[in-house]
Amino acid sequence: MTLTLTLRTQPPARVFAAPLIPERLRGRGASAVEAIELRCGGETVAAGDLFEVSGAGTEEEALVLAGDLRQFDWIGARMSSGEIVARGDVGSWAGAEMSGGALRIEGDAGARLGAAYPGARVGMTGGEIVVTGNAGEEAGAGMRRGLVAVGGRTGNGAGLRMLAGTIIALGGIGDEAGLGNKRGSLASGSALEPLPSYTYATRFHPPALRMQLLRVRQLGLTVPDALLSGPWSRWSGDVTELARGEILIFDENEEGA
Amino acid sequence: MSGYLLGDTDVDDTFAEAFPMRYARVVITAATDGWALEAARSMTGFATSVIGCKCEAAIERALASDETPDGRPGIGVLLFAMDREGVGKRIVERVGQSVMTCPTTACFDGLPGADSTSPLGATLRYFGDGFQASKVIAGQRYWRIPVMEGEFLVSESVGVGRGVGGGNLVIGAGDEDVALAAAEAAAGAMRGEGIALPFPGGIVRSGSKVGALTSKSMPASTNHQLAPTLRAQADDTLVPDGVGALFEIVIDGVSEEAVREAMRRGLHSAAGAGATRVTAANFGGKLGQFHFPLSDLRDPP
Numbered sequence: 001m002t003l004t005l006t007l008r009t010q011p012p013a014r015v016f017a018a019p020l021i022p023e024r025l026r027g028r029g030a031s032a033v034e035a036i037e038l039r040c041g042g043e044t045v046a047a048g049d050l051f052e053v054s055g056a057g058t059e060e061e062a063l064v065l066a067g068d069l070r071q072f073d074w075i076g077a078r079m080s081s082g083e084i085v086a087r088g089d090v091g092s093w094a095g096a097e098m099s100g101g102a103l104r105i106e107g108d109a110g111a112r113l114g115a116a117y118p119g120a121r122v123g124m125t126g127g128e129i130v131v132t133g134n135a136g137e138e139a140g141a142g143m144r145r146g147l148v149a150v151g152g153r154t155g156n157g158a159g160l161r162m163l164a165g166t167i168i169a170l171g172g173i174g175d176e177a178g179l180g181n182k183r184g185s186l187a188s189g190s191a192l193e194p195l196p197s198y199t200y201a202t203r204f205h206p207p208a209l210r211m212q213l214l215r216v217r218q219l220g221l222t223v224p225d226a227l228l229s230g231p232w233s234r235w236s237g238d239v240t241e242l243a244r245g246e247i248l249i250f251d252e253n254e255e256g257a
Numbered sequence: 258m259s260g261y262l263l264g265d266t267d268v269d270d271t272f273a274e275a276f277p278m279r280y281a282r283v284v285i286t287a288a289t290d291g292w293a294l295e296a297a298r299s300m301t302g303f304a305t306s307v308i309g310c311k312c313e314a315a316i317e318r319a320l321a322s323d324e325t326p327d328g329r330p331g332i333g334v335l336l337f338a339m340d341r342e343g344v345g346k347r348i349v350e351r352v353g354q355s356v357m358t359c360p361t362t363a364c365f366d367g368l369p370g371a372d373s374t375s376p377l378g379a380t381l382r383y384f385g386d387g388f389q390a391s392k393v394i395a396g397q398r399y400w401r402i403p404v405m406e407g408e409f410l411v412s413e414s415v416g417v418g419r420g421v422g423g424g425n426l427v428i429g430a431g432d433e434d435v436a437l438a439a440a441e442a443a444a445g446a447m448r449g450e451g452i453a454l455p456f457p458g459g460i461v462r463s464g465s466k467v468g469a470l471t472s473k474s475m476p477a478s479t480n481h482q483l484a485p486t487l488r489a490q491a492d493d494t495l496v497p498d499g500v501g502a503l504f505e506i507v508i509d510g511v512s513e514e515a516v517r518e519a520m521r522r523g524l525h526s527a528a529g530a531g532a533t534r535v536t537a538a539n540f541g542g543k544l545g546q547f548h549f550p551l552s553d554l555r556d557p558p
Contacts, residue, residue: 210328211392
């Protein structure tokens, strides 16, 4: 039975939820999970004081967090395997520096989704993050590898100092995307004005993005057929770095022009 | 040779002798099934025999959009060689020259999870001259090679499996038209999942023997024993009475079972299409690890 933590009371302060990752919960029964201490503001609180725990940590490493989790930061941070499903909005730094596994957020994500820790250069290095709603600012900051897929929109500054990897926002990517991007890919399902450090290259049907969109569809987001068939505009940048990154923008309006 | 009758067709009491080979499967996709087919035909051209072409390759089957990794129409291609290194070299050459060059195509590994792999995109990426990029999608790495049209997407590597090469049927009839029609029917029935028929249209008219009577340097020469024009000339002729033409179908497969069942389909189709005689080529059983007695194929598929 999948380990499920259902929020029963809002915490008095923001919670550092990084200990709640599948690999650390493997084989733990409900009481052991309830005893896990979480940082909450300047204090510690037992997971059992905040969540109703059912099931147990399984070999499949699946974990469900349910409830309004906007006060919970660092959900799935540094996870390397398994799957977390967050059924509700989550706080900031979800999936920060994760290196593998899957984090599915059925709601909105806060700022710095899949990003680097403060002061760190490298953020997410592997795995897949799927957000059914919107994501906050600086999603994928410092990202090196992996996939961040957002069903709605990302906030401003997505892909900040991105090294590689892919950020897809079906609803569109916010302003100032890809600042300092070296080799990463950002794909925006709606119009976007790239930074001046990006240069328009062409309009084409990117085969790798098509594969990624099919993967995103497989992961449960609704990807319109129009996005699969393209075309997409390609902008190269950031020229202040290697200029080997890209912003792909769905180019619906020019279809057939 | 006394064998059995399948309708009006005499089936010899003999066997096909086949060899272990290594193989790769690639899935070629394109914007249209027509372009996928163009690439597949080009890739499998001049790949009839390892003796002369260093590999044997053929179209396995057409793939619908919902059967391919990128949701576009595709073609499955099987390529066989004697060892993993051979498969690796030939697959890079042929995908590089025949698939990457073909408009709108992408090329994927068709044996995911195989125990053994060989580089594909990992080698072809250098054509990108430093502008190539890779993406890991669902745990698989793909290379994006910039080309004049846009980008060529190719799997990092291909799986290499253990298959069987050299299964065969030899189909004869009183005249060449009937023999060819029977061979065509057999080839059509044999094609499918796990099967490659590497010769033109799946059919070879110039079956060979190992070595030559007149030269020590020839690796192979005409199967004079089955050449009808030499019936009165060659003392060791094996052309049966009443047979005026013979065609061979060479079968490479992903397993012994796949080859056997393809031979079964081919034998019964040939019999139904007018073949008067069906036999098989072997080397006395001394060279090949796999033997396929025609007596095992009596029951219909």
